[in-house]
Every structure is written in C-alpha cells, then in structure tokens.
Amino acid sequence: MRWLFLKDLTILRRSPLLVALLVIYPIVISVLIGFALSAGPDKPKVAFVNEVPASENIINLGGEEVDVSKYADQIFESIDPVRVSSREEALKKVEDGEVLGALIIPADITDKLDSGLGSAQVEVIYNAEDPLKRDLVRNTIKSQVQDANAALTKRFTELAIRDLNTVLQGGTINFPIRGDVDILGLQKSREVLEQARDELPEDSPARPEIERVIQFAGLADFGLDLFPPEKVLAAVGEPIQPKLTEVEGGRTPLDAFAVAIAVTVSLMFVTLLLAAGTLAAEREENAFLRLVRGLVSKTGLLVEKIGLAAFCSLVVTLLMMCGLALFVGLDFGRAGFWVIALAAGALAFGAMGVAIGALTREVRAASLLAFMISLPIAFLAIVPSGAVSPALYDVIRVVSALFPFKPTLAALDAAINDAGSLTTPLLHLAALVAAFSLAARLALRRFV
Amino acid sequence: MEPVLEAEGLVKRFGDREALRGVSLSVAPGELVGVIGPNGAGKTTLLSILAGSQRPDEGEVSRSPGEVGWVPQQAALYGKLTVEENLRLFARLEKCPDVGAAVDGMLEQTQLGDRRHSPVAELSGGNRQRVNIAIGLLPDPPVLLLDEPSTALDPRQRERLWEFILALSKGGTAVIYSTHNVAEAERYASQLAVLADGERLFSGSPAELEQTVGTSDLDFEEAFVRFLHDQGH
Ligand SMILES: Nc1ncnc2c1ncn2[C@@H]1O[C@H](COP(=O)(O)OP(=O)(O)O)[C@@H](O)[C@H]1O
Ligand SMILES: [Mg+2]
Numbered sequence: 300m301r302w303l304f305l306k307d308l309t310i311l312r313r314s315p316l317l318v319a320l321l322v323i324y325p326i327v328i329s330v331l332i333g334f335a336l337s338a339g340p341d342k343p344k345v346a347f348v349n350e351v352p353a354s355e356n357i358i359n360l361g362g363e364e365v366d367v368s369k370y371a372d373q374i375f376e377s378i379d380p381v382r383v384s385s386r387e388e389a390l391k392k393v394e395d396g397e398v399l400g401a402l403i404i405p406a407d408i409t410d411k412l413d414s415g416l417g418s419a420q421v422e423v424i425y426n427a428e429d430p431l432k433r434d435l436v437r438n439t440i441k442s443q444v445q446d447a448n449a450a451l452t453k454r455f456t457e458l459a460i461r462d463l464n465t466v467l468q469g470g471t472i473n474f475p476i477r478g479d480v481d482i483l484g485l486q487k488s489r490e491v492l493e494q495a496r497d498e499l500p501e502d503s504p505a506r507p508e509i510e511r512v513i514q515f516a517g518l519a520d521f522g523l524d525l526f527p528p529e530k531v532l533a534a535v536g537e538p539i540q541p542k543l544t545e546v547e548g549g550r551t552p553l554d555a556f557a558v559a560i561a562v563t564v565s566l567m568f569v570t571l572l573l574a575a576g577t578l579a580a581e582r583e584e585n586a587f588l589r590l591v592r593g594l595v596s597k598t599g600l601l602v603e604k605i606g607l608a609a610f611c612s613l614v615v616t617l618l619m620m621c622g623l624a625l626f627v628g629l630d631f632g633r634a635g636f637w638v639i640a641l642a643a644g645a646l647a648f649g650a651m652g653v654a655i656g657a658l659t660r661e662v663r664a665a666s667l668l669a670f671m672i673s674l675p676i677a678f679l680a681i682v683p684s685g686a687v688s689p690a691l692y693d694v695i696r697v698v699s700a701l702f703p704f705k706p707t708l709a710a711l712d713a714a715i716n717d718a719g720s721l722t723t724p725l726l727h728l729a730a731l732v733a734a735f736s737l738a739a740r741l742a743l744r745r746f747v
Numbered sequence: 748m749e750p751v752l753e754a755e756g757l758v759k760r761f762g763d764r765e766a767l768r769g770v771s772l773s774v775a776p777g778e779l780v781g782v783i784g785p786n787g788a789g790k791t792t793l794l795s796i797l798a799g800s801q802r803p804d805e806g807e808v809s810r811s812p813g814e815v816g817w818v819p820q821q822a823a824l825y826g827k828l829t830v831e832e833n834l835r836l837f838a839r840l841e842k843c844p845d846v847g848a849a850v851d852g853m854l855e856q857t858q859l860g861d862r863r864h865s866p867v868a869e870l871s872g873g874n875r876q877r878v879n880i881a882i883g884l885l886p887d888p889p890v891l892l893l894d895e896p897s898t899a900l901d902p903r904q905r906e907r908l909w910e911f912i913l914a915l916s917k918g919g920t921a922v923i924y925s926t927h928n929v930a931e932a933e934r935y936a937s938q939l940a941v942l943a944d945g946e947r948l949f950s951g952s953p954a955e956l957e958q959t960v961g962t963s964d965l966d967f968e969e970a971f972v973r974f975l976h977d978q979g980h
Contacts, residue, residue, distance in 0.1 A: 302836055302840055303840070306825065306828065306836050309828060310825065310827045310828065313827045313866075314827065584823070584824065584825055584826065585819065585822065585823040586823045587823075588800050588819050588823050589800075589817070589819070589823045589837070589882070590840070591800065592812040592817065593799060593811070593812040593813050594837075594841065595840065
C-alpha cells in the first residue's frame with residue numbers, strides 16, 4: 300500500500316497541469332461562492348408582531364398627531380413580513396426556521412415615544428444557526444430601524460423647534476396632561492419688562508435687576524439661530540432602539556465562516572476528484588488486474604486511494620487556511636482543531652470519491668460525476684432555513700446529511716471559530732466514511 | 748513428472764453467458780502450452796482464472812496466484828512511470844527479497860537496460876510488451892501465463908519474443924500462452940488446448956491434432972479449421 304501511495308504521488312508530480320487545475324479550480328470556485336454568499340438574498344421573511352392596539356398607534360407629540368405605524372412600515376421596505384399575533388408565535392417560527400427573524404413592537408412603545416423620555420425599544424429575534432443568515436437579518440433590521448429612527452427623529456426635531464419658537468415668540472404649547480398652555484414668549488416678556496422698567500423711579504433698586512432680565516429676553520432677537528437643528532437633533536437621539544435576541548448559540552463572524560465555506564469547497568473538489576480519478580485511472584491503466592491478484596487487496600486499494608486523496612487535499616487546504624488566516628485573522632492557536640476537522644472531512648470526501656470512481660470505472664466519467672455532484676451538495680448545505688418552505692427545507696436537510704459537505708463545514712466552523720460542538724460533526728463524518736467505503740467496496744466487485 | 752500446475756473443471760459465467768464450461772488442464776515443468784481458439788472462445792478468461800485475477804464459479808486451480816507469473820493481454824503498466832519505476836513498484840508489491848537485483852536482472856533479461864529511464868508511455872508496442880512480460884517474471888515463477896503475447900508485435904519483434912520464451916522454457920519455467928495464430932501454436936507448443944465457446948475441444952500435441960483430423964495433405968491451419976468444423980463450430 301505504501302508503494303502504491305508513493306507511486307501515485309510520483310504520477311501526480313508528473314502531471315503538473317492536472318495538479319494545477321486541481322488546486323486552482325476549487326480556489327476560484329470557492330472565492331466565487333464566497334462573493335455570491337456575501338450578497339445575500341433579497342427580502343428575507345421576518346415574523347412581525349405589533350403589540351400596540353390599533354387605537355394607540357397615534358401618539359401625540361406636542362399636540363401633533365403622529366402615526367407610529369407609518370414608521371413601522373418603513374421597516375418592511377426590504378423584508379417580507381409574516382404577521383403573527385404573539386411573541387411566542389414569532390419565536391416558534393424563528394426556531395422552526397420558517398422565518399429568518401422576528402420583529403416585535405411592544406405595547407408600551409407609544410407611551411415611551413409620547414413621553415419623549417428615553418428611547419422606546421423594539422425587539423429583534425433571529426436564528427443564529429448560521430452566521431450568513433444571522434448577519435443578513437441583523438443588518439437588514441438594523442438598517443430599517445435606523446431609517447425609521449431617522450424619520451421619527453426628523454419629526455421630533457421639527458416639533459421641538461416649533462415649541463422653541465413658541466417659547467421665543469409666544470403662542471400655545473400642548474402638554475401631555477394639561478393640554479394647551481398659553482406661552483407669553485421671550486419677545487413679549489421683554490416688551491412687558493421694558494414698560495415696567497420705564498414706570499419705575501430712576502433710583503429704584505429693582506432697576507438693575509430688571510435690566511438684566513430685559514437683556515436676557517433680548518436673546519429672542521437672535522430667534523432660532525440660537526437653536527441650530529443639528530444640536531436639537533443630537534439631543535433627541537435615537538427614539539427607537541432595537542433590542543437584539545439570539546435564538547440558539549453561535550457567534551461565528553461572517554468572514555471566518557466564509558473561510559470555512561471556501562476551504563470546505565476546496566477540500567471537497569480536490570479530494571473527490573483525486574480519489575475518484577486515481578481509482579478509475581488504476582483500472583484504465585489495466586494495472587489494477589495485477590494488483591488485485593493478491594498483491595493488494597481490494598480493500599487495501601481503497602484505503603490507499605482514500606489516504607492519498609485525503610493527504611493531498613489536507614496539504615492544499617491547510618496551506619489555503621494559513622493564507623486566508625493572514626487576511627481574516629484566524630486564531631492559530633486552534634490550528635490543531637483545523638487539522639482534525641479537515642482530516643475528518645478529507646477522509647469522508649475520499650470515501651465518497653472512491654465510491655464514485657468504483658461506480659464509474661473511467662477517469663472521465665468519474666471526474667464528470669464528481670463535478671456534477673459537488674456543486675449542488677455545497678449549495679444545498681448552505682441554503683438558509685427561512686429561504687425555502689419548511690417541508691422542502693426538511694428534504695434539503697436529509698439530503699445534505701447524506702454527503703460530507705455539511706458536516707465538514709460544521710466541523711471546520713467549530714474548529715476555526717469555536718462555534719458549536721466538534722464531536723457531533725466528527726461522528727457524522729465517521730459514519731459517512733464507513734458508508735461510502737462500503738458502497739465503494741461493493742462497487743469494486745464488478746470493477747475488473 | 749509431477750505437474751507444475753493443474754486446473755480441474757473450471758466454469759465461469761458472466762450472467763447467462765458461460766465463458767468457460769468445465770475446462771481442465773495439467774502442465775508439466777518447462778512445458779509450452781498453447782491455448783488456441785477463435786475470439787471469444789474463453790482464452791483470456793481461462794488465463795486470468797489460472798492467474799487468480801478472476802475467480803471461477805466452479806472448479807479448482809492447484810497453485811495460489813502468488814506462485815504464478817501473469818502477463819495480461821493489454822499491457823498492465825503505469826504509463827507515467829519509467830520502465831525501472833514500474834519494475835521496482837511491482838518487485839516491491841511482489842515482495843521480492845532483493846528489489847534492486849530483481850529489477851536489474853529483468854532489465855538485462857529483457858534487454859531494456861538502455862530504456863530504463865524512459866516513461867513506459869513513450870515506448871514502442873514491442874518494448875512495452877517486454878516490460879509487461881518482465882513484470883510477470885519478477886517473482887521468478889515456476890509457471891508463466893502469457894495472454895496473446897505476440898498479437899501487437901511486428902514479425903521481427905515476434906521472433907525475438909519467441910526466442911525469449913523458448914529460453915525460459917529451457918530453463919524449466921512452464922509457459923502457458925494463448926494465441927489465435929494457429930501457425931504460432933504449431934511451432935511453439937508441446938501441448939495444445941483448443942478452446943471454442945468455453946469448451947476444451949482437444950488436448951494433445953499439434954501432431955496429434957493433425958492425426959485426429961486425419962488428412963495428411965492439409966497444412967496445420969487447414970487441419971485446425973476442419974477440426975473446429977467437425978466439432979460443430
Ligand atoms: N467481464 C466480462 N463480462 C461479461 N462477459 C465477459 C467478460 N469477460 C469475458 N466475457 C465474455 O466471455 C467470453 C470469453 O471471453 P474471453 O475469455 O475474453 O475470450 P478470448 O480471450 O478467447 O477472446 C466472451 O464471450 C466474452 O464476451
Ligand atoms: Mg483474449
């Protein structure tokens with residue numbers, strides 16, 4: 300087996316074009332996939348609960364009626380709302396993967412906005428099952444809440460400036476409980492004070508005091524120049540603050556997750572093609588006939604091919620990881636886990652590869668089949684749960700579990716980012732190694 | 748003399764098709780056995796069962812695959828490896844005690860010393876066939892099986908091949924070869940195994956086959972065709 304292994308390495312070394320393609324192609328593909336993923340789908344489904352009674356949607360801001368629901372609509376511009384009636388229902392939909400996240404408007408939001416004291420909170424629940432999805436929801440809702448905030452803030456500012464104007468020039472201001480209150484205004488108070496001063500004797504001790512108040516009231520001449528809108532704006536701040544709630548753990552930052560995807564895609568291509576190709580090549584070269592008459596057992600041959608493919612792809616993907624780590628800033632302290640995850644994935648893809656090679660029995664057919672199977676499996680494995688119907692998503696989950704891509708991605712994610720358990724995907728991969736090896740061994744019976 | 752290889756009642760089926768229907772064979776040391784028959788007669792199937800590359804559905808072979816040298820019909824070599832690398836790989840897989848000596852011995856015996864560093868894919872058909880044979884001889888087997896060794900060769904290469912095989916036989920190695928070239932079998936066989944449709948129709952020397960047909964004015968090829976005809980093929 301050792302000699303066959305070395306033989307295959309020699310042959311690979313003498314096929315530089317093949318090896319270059321084998322390494323460059325997956326890297327190009329994985330970069331493309333990375334780009335495609337960071338774009339994200341449009342209009343994700345988000346459950347929406349409005350706990351505010353319809354009658355209270357209107358808040359009173361200084362006598363001005365403001366319809367809060369108008370601002371909530373802004374949030375829906377780039378999400379597809381699924382209206383539900385309670386927070387529990389929304390939470391369940393998120394957990395079941397029917398929606399990517401949920402937005403909850405609490406009943407007290409109008410009171411908070413009404414009082415103008417502090418920010419009103421809306422709650423955002425999202426499924427943190429995978430970072431792609433999590434970032435999508437978080438960013439979408441955040442930016443929408445910001446837009447709503449901007450609009451509300453502008454409205455608040457306008458009203459605040461109007462009230463200030465009233466303070467300066469006189470008029471009525473509406474207060475929450477007391478209702479309309481007449482305001483004299485600084486301008487008028489100066490006129491009143493000037494009259495009062497003129498009626499005082501020249502030597503009255505009150506005169507200097509009144510003089511000072513008149514000067515103060517003179518500020519009114521500057522008018523609103525005293526209150527530049529930016530200053531007021533800053534004071535009003537963020538009327539609505541999103542409170543973020545994560546369902547299920549997982550803290551993988553997107554770029555580290557993208558590394559996991561890119562490396563898994565490369566691992567898949569290199570291992571599948573090598574395992575399927577070298578096994579089929581053995582038969583095409585005819586030398587297989589010699590090998591299996593006692594020189595190497597059929598099982599030994601499979602072990603050698605799986606080992607060869609896994610070894611080569613492990614080297615390629617580890618180099619790739621180190622290269623990417625420089626840009627993304629991965630924790631090299633976890634490199635031991637990378638090797639474990641990559642090796643387990645490589646063995647599983649290797650077993651799948653020899654199964655393909657044993658079934659097709661020809662290098663061309665084997666490579667073609669390996670290509671044709673690879674991409675759909677990779678894409679299926681990264682479909683976010685809310686993006687398709689729940690029934691279809693269940694089917695996708697089952698199909699993904701039958702191939703090594705998803706567990707390898709999970710293992711690598713756990714290895715790179717310390718996100719979730721490493722043991723579960725490793726056990727899953729071990730089961731796949733056994734199943735695919737068995738399938739390959741059975742297919743080898745009619746290999747000659 | 749004690750036979751060096753025996754096979755008894757070999758049957759091989761591919762689905763409904765019977766490629767061998769109870770073929771038996773006994774070979775003495777140093778004997779040259781020609782397996783002849785039309786295409787599809789079952790020659791390749793018979794030799795690969797004797798070699799242990801395929802398993803019979805019924806019947807027995809007296810020797811284990813490791814004790815038999817086998818040269819398949821198509822060169823079973825790695826094209827990207829050189830002559831020497833191919834020999835060394837198989838010498839190691841065959842667990843030759845002294846790999847270097849076995850490789851050098853074969854390079855000399857097959858006169859391929861000057862091509863030892865050439866990739867096999869760049870060799871002529873004749874040279875490739877010699878490497879193919881050399882690999883079959885690496886374990887120094889008492890029996891060598893050659894499946895249509897001369898088919899791809901030109902007359903001069905063929906001549907050299909037979910010189911080589913005769914020398915082996917003189918040295919005590921039993922050689923079983925298949926061919927559909929009847930003249931070759933007449934010249935180079937001490938025992939004939941005539942196969943047709945998976946059945947062994949005749950065993951004996953070429954002279955005995957001519958006697959069986961019984962018309963002394965026919966040449967061997969005509970006698971062979973008539974024999975097949977008489978047997979209903
Ligand atoms: N692997 C196989 N699968 C199915 N049929 C086969 C196989 N190998 C040989 N045969 C059939 O068995 C018969 C004998 O083949 P073979 O031994 O190659 O004949 P020969 O070598 O005398 O030309 C042929 O009819 C052939 O089609
Ligand atoms: Mg044949």
